[in-house]
Amino acid sequence: MGGWFTTTFKIECQLTTTKTAEETHKTMKTITKPQVIVGATDEFAKRLFTPKGTDHLNAEVLAKSKVLNLDLKKVPKIPFTNAELERAQELGQFLVYHSDQMKDGQPFTMKALHDESENKLGEGKLFYDTGWYQKEPLFTEDKIVPGWYLVGLDVIPDSTNKDYLGQTQVIADYLVEQVYKEEELPPAYQSAIKEWVNKHDVLEKLVRKDWQEGAKQASELQINQLFRESAVQAAYNNTAYFEVNGKYLLPKVWTWTRTRSSDSGLVLVGGADADGLSVRRDGPRGSDDDPGARFFRGVIPNLES
Numbered sequence: 001m002g003g004w005f006t007t008t009f010k011i012e013c014q015l016t017t018t019k020t021a022e023e024t025h026k027t028m029k030t031i032t033k034p035q036v037i038v039g040a041t042d043e044f045a046k047r048l049f050t051p052k053g054t055d056h057l058n059a060e061v062l063a064k065s066k067v068l069n070l071d072l073k074k075v076p077k078i079p080f081t082n083a084e085l086e087r088a089q090e091l092g093q094f095l096v097y098h099s100d101q102m103k104d105g106q107p108f109t110m111k112a113l114h115d116e117s118e119n120k121l122g123e124g125k126l127f128y129d130t131g132w133y134q135k136e137p138l139f140t141e142d143k144i145v146p147g148w149y150l151v152g153l154d155v156i157p158d159s160t161n162k163d164y165l166g167q168t169q170v171i172a173d174y175l176v177e178q179v180y181k182e183e184e185l186p187p188a189y190q191s192a193i194k195e196w197v198n199k200h201d202v203l204e205k206l207v208r209k210d211w212q213e214g215a216k217q218a219s220e221l222q223i224n225q226l227f228r229e230s231a232v233q234a235a236y237n238n239t240a241y242f243e244v245n246g247k248y249l250l251p252k253v254w255t256w257t258r259t260r261s262s263d264s265g266l267v268l269v270g271g272a273d274a275d276g277l278s279v280r281r282d283g284p285r286g287s288d289d290d291p292g293a294r295f296f297r298g299v300i301p302n303l304e305s
Contacts, residue, residue: 039078052246055094065243071101072141079299086149088096100146108144110232124274142232151237155292164284167293188301192222207284211262215284225260229296231259234269248272255294
């Protein structure tokens with residue numbers, strides 16, 4: 001990876017260094033014309049992702065799931081272009097539709113998934129042990145935001161052995177150097193990285209002085225809101241992929257999500273096997289060889305809205 005200074009330099013070049021962050025943001029809103037995005041067809045996505053297995057998890061595929069039990073009556077068109085899907089496939093990502101409701105009309109939450117499945121997945125368990133979080137909002141209340149998403153099959157290279165802020169830098173580098181290699185980032189993504197560049201030094205000090213507040217502010221960064229899953233989304237993605245492909249994602253690593261527990265711990269999801277998907281939390285300064293960051297993104301936000 002190019003590191004902190006590489007990403008900063010690239011972004012500053014793209015945004016023009018003669019402007020302040022506030023002026024640049026205003027320019028994006030008033031000068032940048034809305035792009036006409038022609039989304040890929042379902043047939044194109046199916047052909048593209050089929051050679052790697054069933055990495056196109058559309059309504060037709062998800063309807064066969066015995067665990068998710070989703071309401072799939074109103075599925076919008078794919079918002080990603082052919083080029084975006086081709087690049088995602090090259091980078092080892094899969095395409096999945098997220099429904100926010102079960103067939104019985106109840107919102108999709110981790111608890112709803114747990115109860116509807118009787119905590120079973122294939123021949124094993126769905127969740128390993130819900131003991132510490134069974135009464136947490138992340139389990140009982142956090143909901144899915146419906147839509148199409150691109151999700152990494154594994155964590156981003158070089159995202160392990162780093163604390164939460166270190167991982168955030170890896171996500172920024174990955175976005176600039178891999179996802180949008182030799183391309184200009186969309187304005188919303190430029191804004192997210194600009195915010196990260198501006199707040200990095202302050203957050204580095206804050207997580208040492210007040211880790212709870214540091215965790216809150218770090219998780220709320222645009223870049224982490226846009227490119228990290230929530231815990232419920234991570235559980236949805238792993239469950240859907242196993243149901244369709246019979247393969248556990250993140251079997252030996254965890255992805256550090258944007259979700260926080262009630263005690264401000266940053267939630268990790270992973271270690272998936274027949275004993276179930278594990279959920280744990282840690283402070284933002286924690287680092288080890290198994291927590292990484294799985295790349296995740298939805299439709300590009302429109303700064304005009």
